[in-house]
Amino acid sequence: DVVMIQSPLSLPVTLGQPASISCRSGQSLAYSDGNTYLNWFQLRPGQSPRRLIYKVSNRESGVPDRFSGSGSGTDFTLKISRVEAEDVGVYYCMQGTHWPPTFGGGTKVEIK
Amino acid sequence: EVQLVESGGGLVQPGGSLTISCTASGFIFRNYAMTWVRQAPGKGLEWVSAISGSGATPHYADIVKGRFTISRDNSQNTLYLQMDSLRGDDTAVYYCSNWPEGVHGVFFDYWGQGTLVTVSS
Numbered sequence: 001d002v003v004m005i006q007s008p009l010s011l012p013v014t015l016g017q018p019a020s021i022s023c024r025s026g027q028s029l030a031y032s033d034g035n036t037y038l039n040w041f042q043l044r045p046g047q048s049p050r051r052l053i054y055k056v057s058n059r060e061s062g063v064p065d066r067f068s069g070s071g072s073g074t075d076f077t078l079k080i081s082r083v084e085a086e087d088v089g090v091y092y093c094m095q096g097t098h099w100p101p102t103f104g105g106g107t108k109v110e111i112k
Numbered sequence: 113e114v115q116l117v118e119s120g121g122g123l124v125q126p127g128g129s130l131t132i133s134c135t136a137s138g139f140i141f142r143n144y145a146m147t148w149v150r151q152a153p154g155k156g157l158e159w160v161s162a163i164s165g166s167g168a169t170p171h172y173a174d175i176v177k178g179r180f181t182i183s184r185d186n187s188q189n190t191l192y193l194q195m196d197s198l199r200g201d202d203t204a205v206y207y208c209s210n211w212p213e214g215v216h217g218v219f220f221d222y223w224g225q226g227t228l229v230t231v232s233s
Contacts, residue, residue: 001174037217041157048207048223049149049157055218092157096217100173106156 002026002095006104012112019080021107023093028073030097037096040069040078043106044089052091053078085111114138114222116208121227128198132227134191134208141189142166145213148182148193149220150204160206161193165213176202198231205229 003026013019029036040053051060053069056076066081080087088111093104120132134146147162161182162171170182181194191208205226211219 031217033216035217039218039220041220043151043157048225049209049220050223051220090156094157094220096219100171101159101219103157103159 001100002029002098002102004093004095004102004104006091006093006107008107009105010108010110012110013080013083014112015085016082019083019087019109021078021091021093021109023071023076023078023104025074025076025095027098029076029095030073036072038069038071038076039094039096040067041092041094041103042087042089043092044086047089049092080109083109083111114210116210116222116224118206118208118224118227121206121229123230123232124198125233126199126231128231129194129196130198130229131192131194132206132229133193134224136189136191136208136210139210141184142186143213144210145215146182146184146191147209147211147220148191149207149209149223150202151207151226152201152204155204158204163191195229198229200231203229203231 005024007022038056041049043049057069068079090106090108115137117135124130142165148160163182167184179197183192207226208224209220211221
């Protein structure tokens with residue numbers, strides 16, 4: 001199975017400041033169809049997980065544009081340009097290129 | 113509106129069995145692969161099992177293979193997970209999720225609210 005490593009484990013951020021989460025995969029996530037199936041999920045306290053980003057950089061409908069994804073191959077990043085209180089939660093990267101799908105360990109975003 | 117509602121969680125003794133369910137609405141059930149993802153206390157998300165739209169093709173994480181059985185009833189829009197030989201490390205919130213049949217790589221479109229399974233004596 002493809003191992004997904006996220007850093008940092010915990011990310012205290014001041015409101016209005018940027019945040020960046022790194023995700024590295026154990027092998028390239030580039031697929032034979034030309035796509036890279038790296039997705040990001042948000043898990044807010046008391047809520048169900050929600051997909052924010054799919055195929056590296058595509059925001060889901062309704063996701064604020066302060067969220068952005070980038071990367072290629074084995075290195076990926078989720079950025080929040082200006083953290084808001086509602087962004088508190090745990091963020092997971094997930095690869096869908098190789099079966100079975102695997103998640104990173106999660107990064108907890110909290111307000112300083 | 114897509115809704116996934118899990119039920120059937122509870123307390124079970126080690127070595128015991130439990131079946132949890134997920135009732136779906138708001139989409140054509142047979143056109144979607146269905147899946148279970150769990151989150152143990154203080155841990156991250158972990159994919160457990162998935163099944164094709166027809167129910168003909170089940171998949172399991174190695175850690176549950178031979179102990180868990182996924183199934184679906186397309187006439188009742190319901191997904192099941194039968195869990196046998198339960199262990200303490202199976203304690204988790206179990207989420208039901210889905211993605212369109214035949215889609216590659218962009219999984220887990222919608223999620224239920226989860227059902228808690230606790231394995232303890």
